[in-house]
Amino acid sequence: MSTSTRYNSRWVFSDTSGYYAAMIENDENHDAALVILSRLERERVRFFTTLYVLAELHALVINRRRNPQLALALSEISKLAAQPLFL
């Protein structure tokens, strides 16, 4: 995730690796992602990303298709796509 200041707010771009690390419990960067998210929550930042990032996340999760939690994960990604996270 990278940050920038714009219009007197702090904006954070969420990329695929950040989302994935946060989402997958046994990813090696999962704990680090949680620490970063907690800090960003305290700092009251604003996220932005693109549908391409979510499409990449979608592709990665689909590739783990044998996992029974897949449907739930895809459902949550779809909800993210419906949220006002995009510039």
Add this chain to the structure above:
Amino acid sequence: MPAKEVKHIDVTHIPELLRLAEEVQNTGEIRILKKDQEELAQITPIKPLPNGLVPFTDVLSTIRPEIALQDIIDAYTKGNSKQRKLIELQLGGFRTSLERMMAEQVGDIIKQINEKKAGVKPTKPSTRKRAKSRVFTKDDPLWNIVGIFKDDGGPTDVSANIDKYLADAYSDTH
């Protein structure tokens, strides 16, 4: 004897058929559906594309992950056929996910590109509004995805090697 009425099938909620129908519509090419060697049915476009308009697949091939949706028209204008082909090869399965997730948005862009190429001036400006970003709080839906998925037996270095695993994911879809 009156002509038999053609039965209409709404494929809005049948993603595979919808994708196929849109592909036929946008390429103007007929598709034959087969079961093994037996030809079962034929999908034909209602209206062929006028000369000079852009096939759907060509437009998708211009999409690069690092550019925003709004930049696609510019990327198309500047890109040559060789660049588009290279991008298409690189994206592979990404396009499949993209088609499913962004059918509406991409369709709108295709319409704009086609109108631009055909020299048609838009009758009115786009009314699409950009979503407003909001402050990230403990109630943000982003928290819903945290730890949602434990990939037992799977690789643990995906986020550290995202390009490698994306390449695997894309190649696995073909």
